[in-house]
Amino acid sequence: MDISIIGSGYVGLVTGACFAEVGHNVICVDNDQRKIDALLAGNIPIYEPGLEDLVQRNVAARRLRFTNSIKDGVDNSQVVFIAVPTPPQPDGSVDLSFIERVAREIAGVLTDYRVIVDKSTVPVKTGEKVTEAIKRYNKSNAEFDVVSNPEFLREGCAVADLMKPDRVVIGSPSDRAVALMKKVYEPFLAPILVTDVNSAELIKHAANSFLALKISYANALSAICDASGADVEKVADGIGMDRRIGRSFLNAGLGYGGSCFPKDIAAFIAISDDLGVPFTLLKEVQKINQDQKERFIKSIREKLWILRDKKIAVWGLTFKPDTDDVRSSVAIDLVNDLVREGASVTAYDPKGMEKAREFKLLPESVKLVSSALDAVDGAEALILATEWKEFANVDWAQVKARMATPMIFDGRNLFDPATMREHGFFYKSIGRPSLGRK
Numbered sequence: 478m479d480i481s482i483i484g485s486g487y488v489g490l491v492t493g494a495c496f497a498e499v500g501h502n503v504i505c506v507d508n509d510q511r512k513i514d515a516l517l518a519g520n521i522p523i524y525e526p527g528l529e530d531l532v533q534r535n536v537a538a539r540r541l542r543f544t545n546s547i548k549d550g551v552d553n554s555q556v557v558f559i560a561v562p563t564p565p566q567p568d569g570s571v572d573l574s575f576i577e578r579v580a581r582e583i584a585g586v587l588t589d590y591r592v593i594v595d596k597s598t599v600p601v602k603t604g605e606k607v608t609e610a611i612k613r614y615n616k617s618n619a620e621f622d623v624v625s626n627p628e629f630l631r632e633g634c635a636v637a638d639l640m641k642p643d644r645v646v647i648g649s650p651s652d653r654a655v656a657l658m659k660k661v662y663e664p665f666l667a668p669i670l671v672t673d674v675n676s677a678e679l680i681k682h683a684a685n686s687f688l689a690l691k692i693s694y695a696n697a698l699s700a701i702c703d704a705s706g707a708d709v710e711k712v713a714d715g716i717g718m719d720r721r722i723g724r725s726f727l728n729a730g731l732g733y734g735g736s737c738f739p740k741d742i743a744a745f746i747a748i749s750d751d752l753g754v755p756f757t758l759l760k761e762v763q764k765i766n767q768d769q770k771e772r773f774i775k776s777i778r779e780k781l782w783i784l785r786d787k788k789i790a791v792w793g794l795t796f797k798p799d800t801d802d803v804r805s806s807v808a809i810d811l812v813n814d815l816v817r818e819g820a821s822v823t824a825y826d827p828k829g830m831e832k833a834r835e836f837k838l839l840p841e842s843v844k845l846v847s848s849a850l851d852a853v854d855g856a857e858a859l860i861l862a863t864e865w866k867e868f869a870n871v872d873w874a875q876v877k878a879r880m881a882t883p884m885i886f887d888g889r890n891l892f893d894p895a896t897m898r899e900h901g902f903f904y905k906s907i908g909r910p911s912l913g914r915k
């Protein structure tokens with residue numbers, strides 16, 4: 478198949494590379510000339526395991542190329558994917574101006590039948606608007622179908638998620654469009670669910686909200702465990718073994734962050750309000766997520782008493798491991814909260830420090846160092862904010878020797894309480910009984 482993808486950001490680039498990998502001819506389009514130049518020079522603007530190899534291999538095989546011209550993309554493909562940002566507005570609703578602009582631009586160059594696929598996360602009924610816009614701006618009256626095909630990839634394992642999806646959702650009333658979409662996805666051997674456009678659009682917000690609800694449920698349980706002395710990991714195992722519930726996304730911690738969950742839950746609340754059927758349950762999901770970070774800071778205050786001038790080490794800045802993405806990261810919020818209270822913070826992250834500085838997400842006073850051990854030098858407390866694997870393999874004797882006082886606050890339940898006790902640390906995690914030196 479000949480495919481073009483408009484928007485070479487996270488979703489667009491990974492999708493394009495994976496489509497090329499299974500043998501399609503792919504044109505990735507972006508209006509940011511610097512990004513296109515970087516990609517043409519073989520530089521991948523994001524860190525995602527496996528992506529660089531995939532891009533280089535498929536560019537070399539001439540199955541993947543980059544351009545800044547939408548006309549080039551539309552002229553030379555049967556299926557045109559839209560994968561542009563849909564950022565939140567201050568009230569939580571979705572800004573659809575990039576989608577609208579791309580729809581207009583496609584309409585301006587459309588001369589023959591094309592399937593136009595929305596891959597960006599959009600509110601239900603956006604497909605109808607895209608169809609109207611293309612009809613309005615297309616002078617040659619070309620035939621086209623608009624399809625909703627939401628993306629479910631997770632950062633950090635995006636390539637694997639795309640190559641082996643749990644399901645592919647195709648929302649379209651047109652047999653012609655569905656047949657072409659099935660050809661696009663045939664090589665992935667995934668279950669395909671065909672729906673109407675509105676249902677497909679809704680599936681994306683409903684799925685992400687449900688996952689966030691699971692996390693908040695586990696976090697609410699962790700508060701009950703902290704108050705009662707039970708162990709939230711055991712409780713999650715116990716309920717997760719019921720196949721109707723499932724163990725995944727029940728890990729208690731500092732709460733969810735990232736560029737999807739916070740934005741999508743806020744959007745779904747705004748969408749349901751707009752439709753006159755407020756989804757109030759999701760407001761509680763948001764509140765539990767916020768409370769979780771506050772509860773964690775409270776537990777640090779309880780131990781350190783006053784945070785002003787305390788030297789605190791923080792491990793992890795990205796919103797989750799195996800990514801360099803620091804957008805809407807709870808770890809970043811946490812560091813900012815600590816600095817506001819007067820703490821002196823030294824932080825280390827394997828991949829996220831550059832972007833944290835570039836986007837000015839941290840106060841200047843926060844010291845960034847080049848190793849986990851350097852971060853703990855002279856620290857009165859160590860906070861684990863993102864569960865990178867390398868933190869699980871540190872030399873605890875050295876950590877203890879370098880710290881001023883051996884106290885660990887584990888915001889992701891990464892370490893084993895008994896091991897921490899053996900090493901002589903005071904250890905507090907989330908919803909698990911505190912073991913260790915008092």
Ligand code: UDX
Pocket residue numbers: 628629630631632633685688692725726727728729730731732733734735736737738796797
């Ligand atoms: C999410 C969805 O999983 C994906 O399907 C969608 O396409 C985009 O949004 P992503 O944001 O990349 O993907 O990361 P994910 O792995 O889902 O984690 C999101 C946040 O939830 C992270 O901050 C993570 O730390 C947190 N989380 C996840 C928990 O706190 N507990 C869990 O059990 C799982």
